Amino acid sequence: MSQHIPAYHCTHCGRQSLVPQGYCSQCRSAHSYEAFDHDMEGTVFSYTIIYVSDEKFQADVPYVLAIIECPGGLRVLGRLYQPHNRPVAIGQRVKLHTVENGVAIFHNTIS
Numbered sequence: 091m092s093q094h095i096p097a098y099h100c101t102h103c104g105r106q107s108l109v110p111q112g113y114c115s116q117c118r119s120a121h122s123y124e125a126f127d128h129d130m131e132g133t134v135f136s137y138t139i140i141y142v143s144d145e146k147f148q149a150d151v152p153y154v155l156a157i158i159e160c161p162g163g164l165r166v167l168g169r170l171y172q173p174h175n176r177p178v179a180i181g182q183r184v185k186l187h188t189v190e191n192g193v194a195i196f197h198n199t200i201s
């Protein structure tokens with residue numbers, strides 16, 4: 091298991107991305123992206139509850155798929171573990187717990 095998701099930022103303007111950009115869409119610098127350490131902690135920006143899934147994840151339904159907004163503007167798609175089927179709230183604080191089979195798993199930062 092890994093807890094790491096690669097993150098990149100423009101060394102000129104600070105724009106963040108999950109993939110290195112050859113050309114910054116914000117400041118128009120070329121080849122200015124480099125990797126940086128990101129703690130992948132943020133808030134729920136949006137979410138949906140999956141009841142019917144691909145065969146690979148069908149045993150896990152229902153589960154929450156959420157977009158997590160991190161400081162600096164990075165948005166990460168991942169699954170959100172809600173203990174005891176607690177309702178999800180927009181704006182709730184979460185943190186990356188692990189990455190399993192390429193899927194980011196977030197947990198609440200407050201239990």
Ligand SMILES: [Zn+2]
Pocket residue numbers: 100101102103104105114115116117118119122
């Ligand atoms: Zn830039």
